[in-house]
Amino acid sequence: MKTAISDLEPQKLWENFESICNIPHPSKHEEKIIEFVKSIGESSGLETTVDKVGNVIIRKPATTGYEALKVTTLQSHLDMVPQKNSGIDHDFTKDPIKPYIDGEWITAENTTLGADNGIGVATILSILQSNEIEHGPLEALFTIDEETGMTGAFNLEPGILNGEILLNLDSEDEGELYIGCAGGVSTHAAFHFETADLHDGYNCYQLHLCGFKGGHSGVDIHLERGNSNIEMARILFELINKFDAEVISFNGGDLRNAIPREAKSLIAIPESHEKEFINEIMLLEQRLKNELAVNAKGINLKFKQIDCEKPAIAKLIIKTVLRAIISCPNGVLRRNIEIPEVVELSSNLGIINTFDDKIEIHTLQRGSIDTLRELAAEQVRHVFELAGAQVSHSGEYPGWSPNPHSPILEKMKNIYLNMYGEEAKVRVIHAGLECGIIHAGHQKMDMISFGPTIRFPHSPDEKVHIASVRKFWDYTLEVLKNIPNQ
Numbered sequence: 001m002k003t004a005i006s007d008l009e010p011q012k013l014w015e016n017f018e019s020i021c022n023i024p025h026p027s028k029h030e031e032k033i034i035e036f037v038k039s040i041g042e043s044s045g046l047e048t049t050v051d052k053v054g055n056v057i058i059r060k061p062a063t064t065g066y067e068a069l070k071v072t073t074l075q076s077h078l079d080m081v082p083q084k085n086s087g088i089d090h091d092f093t094k095d096p097i098k099p100y101i102d103g104e105w106i107t108a109e110n111t112t113l114g115a116d117n118g119i120g121v122a123t124i125l126s127i128l129q130s131n132e133i134e135h136g137p138l139e140a141l142f143t144i145d146e147e148t149g150m151t152g153a154f155n156l157e158p159g160i161l162n163g164e165i166l167l168n169l170d171s172e173d174e175g176e177l178y179i180g181c182a183g184g185v186s187t188h189a190a191f192h193f194e195t196a197d198l199h200d201g202y203n204c205y206q207l208h209l210c211g212f213k214g215g216h217s218g219v220d221i222h223l224e225r226g227n228s229n230i231e232m233a234r235i236l237f238e239l240i241n242k243f244d245a246e247v248i249s250f251n252g253g254d255l256r257n258a259i260p261r262e263a264k265s266l267i268a269i270p271e272s273h274e275k276e277f278i279n280e281i282m283l284l285e286q287r288l289k290n291e292l293a294v295n296a297k298g299i300n301l302k303f304k305q306i307d308c309e310k311p312a313i314a315k316l317i318i319k320t321v322l323r324a325i326i327s328c329p330n331g332v333l334r335r336n337i338e339i340p341e342v343v344e345l346s347s348n349l350g351i352i353n354t355f356d357d358k359i360e361i362h363t364l365q366r367g368s369i370d371t372l373r374e375l376a377a378e379q380v381r382h383v384f385e386l387a388g389a390q391v392s393h394s395g396e397y398p399g400w401s402p403n404p405h406s407p408i409l410e411k412m413k414n415i416y417l418n419m420y421g422e423e424a425k426v427r428v429i430h431a432g433l434e435c436g437i438i439h440a441g442h443q444k445m446d447m448i449s450f451g452p453t454i455r456f457p458h459s460p461d462e463k464v465h466i467a468s469v470r471k472f473w474d475y476t477l478e479v480l481k482n483i484p485n486q
């Protein structure tokens with residue numbers, strides 16, 4: 001007979017997780033799950049408040065003998081990323097998620113599972129409901145909208161939390177303790193241009209540069225997978241210099257926070273240079289493959305002659321735009337001096353779009369030290385401003401600067417070693433976590449982020465490792481018993 005999820009241990013946690021799967025809770029539609037969490041707090045006789053944006057805070061007194069421990073905040077986010085397989089009929093605002101056991105894992109039928117961060121929410125609820133678990137004074141914080149703007153964390157009233165320690169349960173590798181994250185800021189540049197009609201004797205081509213591996217612009221930025229936008233800019237600049245090419249349009253990438261995988265451009269080349277042009281395209285493709293080495297598999301610079309009536313971007317302007325793109329700080333800009341595998345500062349030139357009279361460029365800078373992130377944003381700004389663009393910044397959020405000497409980190413490392421006979425790995429993530437934002441409003445809080453093992457979050461392949469949930473649960477309870485005294 002097949003095992004049911006409700007037969008798994010710890011039973012209460014899985015029961016809560018199944019309930020969460022039954023309640024639609026995509027980002028921006030958290031009303032029902034807020035109600036669910038609130039009703040558990042109230043029916044357990046605990047102080048329960050919902051703030052003006054929908055974050056839920058529930059406070060639970062210490063169990064007998066643990067009254068002297070520091071107040072600990074347990075935190076998870078209520079929303080999930082709604083992704084489904086193509087061709088599937090699923091309304092995330094109405095239909096339940098259908099989880100099932102697949103070997104050692106739990107996954108969902110054709111949709112994201114929402115283990116990110118449903119397991120965290122289920123864990124905290126199980127602790128709040130229990131009469132047996134031993135712990136000091138607790139404060140549970142359930143935030144809304146982590147996945148599409150962190151507006152819950154942003155709108156949390158500064159100083160509203162009493163916790164001296166915050167345990168964020170939103171990490172995805174059991175056995176890893178996160179002690180820092182990066183903040184971010186977007187920098188946009190706009191170049192306005194004049195156009196000029198193409199001269200006679202020019203043929204138009206569409207260039208398509210594709211096959212880059214892409215990835216998350218934070219956590220994958222150190223993998224040197226190449227940036228299709230910058231590579232296309234280099235190619236266009238060469239073609240202008242060698243063949244007096246005209247550029248009609250240049251588009252690439254579609255998200256600021258993804259490393260761009262492809263770029264397209266419409267160009268025109270004097271007919272007399274056609275042969276050398278075709279030869280040059282092959283050489284440029286080869287140059288790129290040579291530079292990308294192991295990441296070159298699949299890289300392709302395609303070209304195709306087409307009819308085009310559009311005018312070209314004025315030569316002087318497009319050359320300046322391309323120079324700025326090529327010179328824009330991009331990729332890893334600095335690593336941590338003490339932990340060299342940790343990227344501390346980066347930039348990603350994510351999107352280039354050509355409109356009738358302007359080219360827009362969107363970049364994203366990330367940094368775990370806020371002032372360094374500001375410096376990177378300034379550098380990008382200066383490059384584009386020197387080239388004559390209008391530049392603006394938006395969407396700034398703070399980082400959480402790692403403290404390798406954090407007392408709760410020391411404690412949690414020891415507990416892990418005692419329980420499992422191996423060292424927990426200490427990590428800093430080069431991406432945003434709510435910890436950064438919460439920390440900005442509660443600077444004295446000592447924080448750690450950890451969680452069970454989740455694979456392929458934010459995709460319909462999302463799955464959570466069953467045994468890791470058990471380990472994570474046992475570990476969390478042990479940590480709660482061993483929180484230092486006030």
Ligand SMILES: [Zn+2]
Pocket residue numbers: 077116117146170
């Ligand atoms: Zn999450």
